Amino acid sequence: xxxxxxxxxPVAALGRGxxxxxxxTGRFAIFSAEALSHILRPPLxxxxxxxxxxxxxxxxxxxxxxxxxxxxxxxxxxxxxGGARFNAEAVVxxxxxxxxxxxxxxxxxxxxxxxxxxxxxxxxIATMRVTEQIDALVTLAxxxxxxxxxxxxxxxxxxxxxxxxxxxxxxxxxxxxxxxxTLGFNSATYLANTVDFIEAHDVWSSLAKGAVFGGIAAxxxxxxxxxxxxxxxxxxxxxxxxxxxAAVMILAANFLLTGVFFSV
Amino acid sequence: xIAIEGLCKTFGETPVLRGVDLRVARGQSLVVIxxxxxxxxxxxxxxxxxxxPDAGRISIAGEPLGPRHREALFSRFGMLFQGAxxxxxxxxxxxxxxxxLRGPGRLTRRAARQVAVEKLGRVGLGPEVADxxxxxxxxxxxxxxxxxxxxxxxxxxxxxxxPTTGLDPIMAGVxxxxxxxxxxxxxxxxxxxxxxxxSVRSIADRVAMLHDGVIRWEGPAAGIDRSGDPYxxxxxxxxxxxxx
Ligand SMILES: Nc1ncnc2c1ncn2[C@@H]1O[C@H](COP(=O)(O)OP(=O)(O)OP(=O)(O)O)[C@@H](O)[C@H]1O
Ligand SMILES: [Mg+2]
Numbered sequence: 001x002x003x004x005x006x007x008x009x010p011v012a013a014l015g016r017g018x019x020x021x022x023x024x025t026g027r028f029a030i031f032s033a034e035a036l037s038h039i040l041r042p043p044l045x046x047x048x049x050x051x052x053x054x055x056x057x058x059x060x061x062x063x064x065x066x067x068x069x070x071x072x073x074x075x076x077x078x079x080x081x082g083g084a085r086f087n088a089e090a091v092v093x094x095x096x097x098x099x100x101x102x103x104x105x106x107x108x109x110x111x112x113x114x115x116x117x118x119x120x121x122x123x124x125i126a127t128m129r130v131t132e133q134i135d136a137l138v139t140l141a142x143x144x145x146x147x148x149x150x151x152x153x154x155x156x157x158x159x160x161x162x163x164x165x166x167x168x169x170x171x172x173x174x175x176x177x178x179x180x181x182t183l184g185f186n187s188a189t190y191l192a193n194t195v196d197f198i199e200a201h202d203v204w205s206s207l208a209k210g211a212v213f214g215g216i217a218a219x220x221x222x223x224x225x226x227x228x229x230x231x232x233x234x235x236x237x238x239x240x241x242x243x244x245x246a247a248v249m250i251l252a253a254n255f256l257l258t259g260v261f262f263s264v
Numbered sequence: 265x266i267a268i269e270g271l272c273k274t275f276g277e278t279p280v281l282r283g284v285d286l287r288v289a290r291g292q293s294l295v296v297i298x299x300x301x302x303x304x305x306x307x308x309x310x311x312x313x314x315x316x317p318d319a320g321r322i323s324i325a326g327e328p329l330g331p332r333h334r335e336a337l338f339s340r341f342g343m344l345f346q347g348a349x350x351x352x353x354x355x356x357x358x359x360x361x362x363x364x365l366r367g368p369g370r371l372t373r374r375a376a377r378q379v380a381v382e383k384l385g386r387v388g389l390g391p392e393v394a395d396x397x398x399x400x401x402x403x404x405x406x407x408x409x410x411x412x413x414x415x416x417x418x419x420x421x422x423x424x425x426x427p428t429t430g431l432d433p434i435m436a437g438v439x440x441x442x443x444x445x446x447x448x449x450x451x452x453x454x455x456x457x458x459x460x461x462x463s464v465r466s467i468a469d470r471v472a473m474l475h476d477g478v479i480r481w482e483g484p485a486a487g488i489d490r491s492g493d494p495y496x497x498x499x500x501x502x503x504x505x506x507x508x
Contacts, residue, residue, distance in 0.1 A: 045366075128351075135314045140363050140413075141338040230461040 016222075028245075031223045038143070038150040039157075048151040056117050056152065056218070057159030061166070063116055067108050068100070070169040072174025075099055080183050092185065094201035096175035101202045102262070103169035107254050110213030114246035118221040120245055121152055125225025125237040134226070149222040153215060161207040162212025168206055182218040205261040212257065213250045220246035265290040265423070265453045268309070271320030272304070273310055280306050282477030284320070288470075293447040293454045295464050295485070297499055304457045305346055305472065308423050311455075312343070324421075326355035339367075342419035346426050346457075350398035356409050360384060372481035383412040388438055406429045411439065415446060422446065424456040428463050431452040440466040442482035461500055464488070473499065 077097050083089045125148060129136050137144045172194055179185040190261045224242035271284040280303040288294045298304050309315040311322055313334050315455055322329045350359045361381035364371045371379070381391045387408035398406055407430055414422060427443060428436035440463050446469075448456050456467050464471060468485035473496050481493045488496065494507050 004396055043367075075317055124353075130351075132345045132347055132349040135312075136343070136351070137308070138314060139338055139341060139343040141335070141367065142362075143343075216508060 001148045002193035008102045017189040028219075028226075029221055031084065031226075031264055032219050033105075034145055035149045035153050035219060035222065038146045039154050043146070045147055045151055048147060049154055052151040053086070053153035053159060055120075056155040056214075058111075060113060060159070063112050064109050064167050067112050068105065068170040069174035069177075071098055071108055071175075072096060072171035073178040075104070076178040076183065080179070092175065092179050092183065093190045094197040096179075097194045097198050098202070099171055099218055100171035100175070101168045101198060101206045103254070103258070105171055106164045106206050106209035106213060106252070109160065109164045109167040109210060110217065110254070111247055113156070113163070113214060113217045114220070114243055114250060117156070118217045118242050118246040119239050121218060121221025122225040122239045123229075123235055125222060126228030126238040129226060129228045130232075130234055144226070147230055149226070151182055152222055153218045156214035156216075156218030157211050159195050160212075160217070161210035164210030164213075165203075165207055166205075201261070206223075208261075209254060209257050212253055216249045216253060221248065265292070265325060266455070267321075267323045268311065269321045271322065272318045273308055273309070273315065275317055281310065281320075281478055284474070284477070284479055286472055286479055286482070288453055288455060290325075290453055291451045293444070293456065293467055293469045295456045295468035295471050296466060296474055297456060297458065297471060299499075300459070302474050303427055303441060303477065304474055307456065308343075308425060308457065311336075312403070312423075337421065340420040341422070342427055343416035343423045344407070344410045344414040344416065344427055346429075347400065348398070348403075348406040348505050350406055350410055350413070352398045355395050355397055356384070356389075356401070357381065359398065360394075360412045360416050362413060363499055379416060380412070382402070383416050384409065386415075386442055386457060387412045388435055404432070404435065407431065408435070408439070411442075415442075420452055422454045424454065424458075426457055426459065428458065428460050433462075436460065437466075443467050 076092055079092050079095045079099075080089055083091055083095075125134075126149070134144050134148075137147060176185075176187070176190050176194070179190055180187045221242045224238040224245065228238035266286075266288040267295075268286040271281050272279070273281040286294070286306060287338070296304050296307065306315055310317040310320075313331070314344070324333065327333055329337070350356070350505055354362070357377050357380040358365065359372075359454065359482070360383055361376035364376040364379055365373065370376075375396070383395055384391070384393060387405075389405060389408055393401065393405065393409070401409060407427070411424070411476065414424070424443060427439050431439060435458055443454065443456065444467055446452050447469075454467075456463070458464060458467075464485065471485050471488050472482040473480045473493070473497050479497050481491050483491060488500065491497065497503075498505070498507060
């Protein structure tokens with residue numbers, strides 16, 4: 001009997017963990033559907049939406065630009081070094097362009113947004129939850145899903161694709177900078193090779209990934225903020241969980257989307 | 265106006281409310297007293313649906329309260345939270361005028377600001393406070409700004425959770441008078457939670473004492489000194505002895 005219990009306990013714990021995870025996924029999905037539906041239904045709060053567009057989009061520009069330029073530069077160095085092993089140094093512009101636009105641009109922008117935006121949304125909304133500001137909103141006849149969540153999710157969906165497009169361009173330029181300054185590439189040839197190689201499909205897929213990642217980042221921050229536990233500890237846990245969940249979901253979504261867009 | 269029957273709420277293993285029955289007539293001011301941690305704030309939140317009760321019936325104006333009716337309720341409702349719960353991203357006047365700036369019958373910003381400054385004046389806060397942020401106010405000032413927000417849209421039903429804690433005795437007197445005026449002059453229905461006997465005496469038409477998860481005593485404010493209930497007597501006189 002005792003032996004059975006000893007074996008059963010960890011299995012039961014595992015089962016509970018899996019069920020808990022599934023339940024949490026379901027709650028997140030329901031929350032997301034509700035949030036998206038509020039974007040489409042009036043009333044909208046234009047002031048809140050503008051503020052969210054500004055903080056999520058505009059204020060993220062520096063971090064996105066810096067991330068992209070360094071990544072593009074490093075990519076050029078690596079491809080050059082790797083390509084040299086079989087005399088294929090010339091592929092630097094093409095591979096940098098493909099790598100940035102298809103994968104690294106959207107993924108890195110998505111992860112930086114998860115770090116910067118998801119954390120601040122989660123901490124802000126969780127603090128509002130624990131200080132009863134969300135309860136106060138409800139008693140003031142204002143739906144928090146509409147007033148707090150919808151503007152932020154809308155801003156994520158709109159601005160992150162734009163940031164991704166920008167990150168793609170800046171990343172390619174980072175590669176170009178390194179290639180022309182230190183690797184001896186001709187500037188005009190490099191740019192011509194890049195433009196010739198990139199297809200519209202690459203660009204659209206990049207922007208689509210950006211929209212999905214932006215939505216994930218904003219929804220995750222809002223969900224964990226709204227469901228925060230009590231006190232400062234609750235806020236801390238909510239923020240950590242929001243960033244973790246956003247990063248994992250972004251990487252998983254990237255894998256799925258790459259499969260959808262590029263499987264032959 | 266507000267009728268509560270058999271309201272129960274348990275957090276984890278601890279029962280907080282164990283069958284609360286309470287009625288408030290239209291235009292009446294009910295004060296709920298009771299020891300710290302007895303569930304007074306939870307009672308208000310259950311009525312509002314901010315906390316999901318485990319059991320019990322709540323009706324307002326004869327209608328059982330579901331999500332749909334709550335929306336109607338909140339359109340003519342005001343609440344002062346125990347911790348004020350001001351929106352810290354908005355300046356004080358926009359907090360007070362929150363309702364006036366939004367929704368179908370919204371005012372212009374200039375008009376809303378005027379109303380906000382007037383309401384701030386009623387709770388003893390000068391116009392210079394209007395443009396400050398809640399984090400720049402003292403606890404008592406935040407409480408009063410929260411009160412101004414609760415009464416800004418002239419609600420018909422108002423809940424006050426400890427309106428005078430954290431205030432000096434003079435300011436507490438001002439707030440008590442204000443709450444009494446709101447009920448008497450505007451005909452609002454009010455539930456106030458307080459530990460402060462001077463508040464009870466100036467605000468209440470009726471008093472209810474919450475103890476051990478149930479309403480232990482309920483009666484007219486004038487009768488509170490002759491309640492015949494040892495717990496009520498103890499509360500009024502602040503005696504520390506243990507009762508059975
Ligand atoms: N969300 C919650 N989760 C768990 N326990 C809670 C929650 N809200 C309240 N409680 C518990 O319910 C009990 C009653 O809390 P409540 O805030 O209603 O007390 P109160 O009567 O308003 O006290 P005070 O006069 O000190 O404000 C407390 O023991 C508290 O710990
Ligand atoms: Mg309380």
